[in-house]
Amino acid sequence: MKRLFYLFFILAAFACKEQEAPRVISQLRAPAYPLINIDTYTNAWLFGDTLYNGQLSHWTGKEFPLLGAVQVDGKVYRFMGTEKKMLKSILKTAESEKWNAKYITKSPIGNWKSKDYNDKNWNEGKGAFGLRSSSSAISTKWENENIWVRREFVLDRDLSNAKVYLEYSHDDDVEIYINGIEVVKINDRCQDNAFLELSKEVTASLVKGKNIIAAYCKNKVGDAYLDFGLCEDLHTNPVFPHTAIQKSVTVLPTQTIYNFACGAVNLELTFTAPLLLDNLELLSRPINYITYKISSNDSKSHTVNLYLEGGTSWALNVFNQPSVTETLEKDNLLFLKTGSKEQKILGKKGDNICIDWGYFYLATDKKNTRSASGNCYLMRKEFLEAGVLSTNKSVSPDEQNSFAFSRSLGMVKKEVKGYFMLGYDDIYSIQYFGKNLYPYWNKNGNKDIYSLFSSAKKEYKSIKKSCDDFDNSLMIAAAKSGGQKYAELCALAYRQSISAHKLVQAPNGDLLFLSKENFSSGSIATVDVTYPSAPLFLLYNVELLKGMLNPIFYYVESGKWKESYAPHDIGIYPIANGQISQTLLPVEESGNMLILTAAIATMEGNAQYAQKHWKTLSKWADFLVEKGFDPENQENTDVFTGFSAHNANLSIKAIQGIASYGRLADMLGQNDAAQKYTALARAMALKWVKLADDGDHYRFAFDQPGTWSQKYNLVWDKILKINVFPHEVPEKEVAYYLSRQNIYGLPLDSKHQYTKADWIVWSATLSRNKSDFQQFINPLYKFVNETTDRIPMSDWYWTDKPEHVAFRARSVLGGYFIKMMEDKIISQCD
Numbered sequence: 095m096k097r098l099f100y101l102f103f104i105l106a107a108f109a110c111k112e113q114e115a116p117r118v119i120s121q122l123r124a125p126a127y128p129l130i131n132i133d134t135y136t137n138a139w140l141f142g143d144t145l146y147n148g149q150l151s152h153w154t155g156k157e158f159p160l161l162g163a164v165q166v167d168g169k170v171y172r173f174m175g176t177e178k179k180m181l182k183s184i185l186k187t188a189e190s191e192k193w194n195a196k197y198i199t200k201s202p203i204g205n206w207k208s209k210d211y212n213d214k215n216w217n218e219g220k221g222a223f224g225l226r227s228s229s230s231a232i233s234t235k236w237e238n239e240n241i242w243v244r245r246e247f248v249l250d251r252d253l254s255n256a257k258v259y260l261e262y263s264h265d266d267d268v269e270i271y272i273n274g275i276e277v278v279k280i281n282d283r284c285q286d287n288a289f290l291e292l293s294k295e296v297t298a299s300l301v302k303g304k305n306i307i308a309a310y311c312k313n314k315v316g317d318a319y320l321d322f323g324l325c326e327d328l329h330t331n332p333v334f335p336h337t338a339i340q341k342s343v344t345v346l347p348t349q350t351i352y353n354f355a356c357g358a359v360n361l362e363l364t365f366t367a368p369l370l371l372d373n374l375e376l377l378s379r380p381i382n383y384i385t386y387k388i389s390s391n392d393s394k395s396h397t398v399n400l401y402l403e404g405g406t407s408w409a410l411n412v413f414n415q416p417s418v419t420e421t422l423e424k425d426n427l428l429f430l431k432t433g434s435k436e437q438k439i440l441g442k443k444g445d446n447i448c449i450d451w452g453y454f455y456l457a458t459d460k461k462n463t464r465s466a467s468g469n470c471y472l473m474r475k476e477f478l479e480a481g482v483l484s485t486n487k488s489v490s491p492d493e494q495n496s497f498a499f500s501r502s503l504g505m506v507k508k509e510v511k512g513y514f515m516l517g518y519d520d521i522y523s524i525q526y527f528g529k530n531l532y533p534y535w536n537k538n539g540n541k542d543i544y545s546l547f548s549s550a551k552k553e554y555k556s557i558k559k560s561c562d563d564f565d566n567s568l569m570i571a572a573a574k575s576g577g578q579k580y581a582e583l584c585a586l587a588y589r590q591s592i593s594a595h596k597l598v599q600a601p602n603g604d605l606l607f608l609s610k611e612n613f614s615s616g617s618i619a620t621v622d623v624t625y626p627s628a629p630l631f632l633l634y635n636v637e638l639l640k641g642m643l644n645p646i647f648y649y650v651e652s653g654k655w656k657e658s659y660a661p662h663d664i665g666i667y668p669i670a671n672g673q674i675s676q677t678l679l680p681v682e683e684s685g686n687m688l689i690l691t692a693a694i695a696t697m698e699g700n701a702q703y704a705q706k707h708w709k710t711l712s713k714w715a716d717f718l719v720e721k722g723f724d725p726e727n728q729e730n731t732d733v734f735t736g737f738s739a740h741n742a743n744l745s746i747k748a749i750q751g752i753a754s755y756g757r758l759a760d761m762l763g764q765n766d767a768a769q770k771y772t773a774l775a776r777a778m779a780l781k782w783v784k785l786a787d788d789g790d791h792y793r794f795a796f797d798q799p800g801t802w803s804q805k806y807n808l809v810w811d812k813i814l815k816i817n818v819f820p821h822e823v824p825e826k827e828v829a830y831y832l833s834r835q836n837i838y839g840l841p842l843d844s845k846h847q848y849t850k851a852d853w854i855v856w857s858a859t860l861s862r863n864k865s866d867f868q869q870f871i872n873p874l875y876k877f878v879n880e881t882t883d884r885i886p887m888s889d890w891y892w893t894d895k896p897e898h899v900a901f902r903a904r905s906v907l908g909g910y911f912i913k914m915m916e917d918k919i920i921s922q923c924d
């Protein structure tokens with residue numbers, strides 16, 4: 095089979111003789127497959143290969159139940175999801191109920207894990223324990239490095255034959271014991287709402303009467319947190335044990351497409367997230383599509399029914415939060431709606447959390463369709479036995495409501511197709527300097543989600559065609575720029591990067607496209623996250639990059655930020671009231687803002703955006719002149735590498751920032767400033783060459799001979815044609831990099847075997863030819879294709895083994911598009 099592209103034509107509905115566009119197919123085995131991508135909260139992936147062998151999950155790992163099945167001539171084939179556990183709380187976690195415990199912060203004497211241990215001298219407190227500004231579950235502050243906690247509880251029955259799960263959250267290291275038996279021991283990792291099925295040995299110890307959970311947690315750095323509870327699986331036997339056979343899966347920029355054999359019929363299932371960057375109204379519409387096509391594979395007619403089921407977890411931060419679910423009908427659409435009972439709007443902030451305000455919806459045309467909510471086990475049995483849900487009204491609800499559609503397709507021989515819609519109304523999306531902001535689609539507060547679904551229904555065909563056409567054009571353009579493997583990486587990065595943002599409008603009318611720093615701090619509008627992700631938005635819609643810079647300019651120009659350099663962020667998502675983190679990257683962020691403003695001017699062919707913020711840009715340029723060339727001991731965007739002084743790559747950023755300011759001054763006709771700052775940048779670049787030179791490469795830091803690092807910041811000198819560095823610098827670096835690669839790519843520097851995926855593509859773009867570029871891309875592709883960590887694509891990983899270090903689902907992989915962006919600039923100049 096050809097590796098480059100598989101093209102095939104399918105005739106659409108025979109009645110209208112409509113022909114679909116050719117489809118480009120990706121061969122990449124994704125670490126996780128993007129399925130639902132609306133924003134950072136409504137964001138679901140398959141952490142594995144086969145759609146029916148895993149549960150859909152949020153990028154944090156929290157399950158987002160979505161189950162699909164098709165009944166063919168009476169036999170049911172499950173094609174999506176696993177049958178979610180019906181969990182009932184035995185001991186609730188603090189997210190839903192505070193709990194009593196004994197605790198101590200100094201090492202206890204004796205066997206503190208034992209059920210019979212005497213803890214009468216321990217402190218009394220309530221869980222959860224910790225220090226987290228983002229958590230409302232904490233009742234007892236824990237300010238020391240270590241804590242020991244004992245939670246005694248009484249059972250009214252023996253659990254030896256039950257399927258019991260420990261639910262736990264910890265920050266950082268943790269040990270957990272149940273009745274003296276070790277069940278968890280984890281170092282160097284934090285988790286929220288993790289589930290562990292308990293062994294037979296442990297459940298056998300859970301007897302009627304007194305029991306104990308004892309835990310030790312160590313806070314190494316930053317926030318501290320400890321919470322735990324128990325729950326029981328009520329139904330262990332699957333109703334839909336038979337699965338379809340998955341034939342293929344492909345990831346395109348806006349769509350993921352599966353093909354299955356379901357007995358005597360074939361099923362094609364397409365997840366479409368219409369994140370088309372040139373249409374802000376559509377981009378902000380919080381609705382995705384799930385399209386099905388079913389046809390006979392034996393030339394015979396077969397009776398076919400469909401079943402689609404969701405769960406309340408889509409609208410909850412933890413599974414056992416009280417929720418409400420309802421079925422309703424509007425404008426010939428059936429809706430399944432769920433949300434938390436509490437509805438504390440914008441009530442949580444932080445990294446590893448999910449939304450629990452607003453409402454989640456499944457919607458579809460009501461023709462031949464029925465809906466129900468309640469006990470998932472009973473609904474599945476009803477579909478298994480009858481092929482249809484019996485009523486459009488709610489059935490008996492239980493502690494965890496589920497909701498489902500059934501659709502009767504009748505006798506199927508030729509292709510039958512249709513779709514379901516999935517959406518989320520968060521009501522308010524962001525708090526921006528004290529003001530709660532509506533999502534962009536409802537920026538004036540005068541629209542409702544039901545009319546939006548009606549529009550999504552009316553526009554389905556045109557939207558689907560637009561997504562098909564865009565996917566094909568992006569894949570072809572990316573392959574032309576960097577080869578097939580590069581195109582497939584871009585396809586996987588597209589939805590990940592975009593859906594880590596939220597589009598809103600500021601009170602002053604500014605567009606705001608606010609990122610969440612997923613899985614690395616939860617900060618909002620982080621400048622050194624905007625910087626690597628910028629190429630995607632420079633390529634497809636410069637207004638969105640302005641929307642990423644606007645909040646930073648406002649924060650500074652309103653007088654709320656007092657420093658002479660640029661801030662790191664404006665808060666913790668979704669609360670954007672100003673920076674509260676202690677992360678300060680003075681040279682990094684000031685250089686980023688200047689470079690990106692110059693990039694906007696290059697793409698637009700004018701510096702009007704820079705003119706609006708000239709006073710601020712001038713202040714940052716002068717800061718870099720004073721402090722940027724030989725950076726003091728400080729962090730840069732790769733904060734995990736720690737502090738460093740005289741950092742050569744950071745110095746390049748400062749020089750590029752100063753040169754960018756000179757470029758902007760020239761575009762604005764400020765000739766004196768243009769000459770002054772461009773000359774300063776050129777002089778600094780020549781000095782940099784002398785200080786950083788280390789023979790056949792350039793140093794990590796000016797004072798560290800025998801070291802090296804990726805000089806990815808040099809890429810702007812080439813792309814924007816700033817040209818303050820001699821061309822020998824990137825040529826020498828690229829040649830050296832190619833000699834330093836490991837099996838999975840180029841290390842970040844000489845001190846570490848790990849790397850950053852976005853920076854590899856930037857360093858590759860320093861290459862003068864496509865062949866060298868692909869030598870960098872091939873090992874990166876190999877890592878993504880072979881990694882054993884089945885999570886949304888990580889940007890921080892090891893180059894000598896197929897494992898990530900940390901980070902997942904981050905927007906920074908928009909940086910993959912830098913080669914395509916360079917080619918667009920070249921084409922504009924031709």
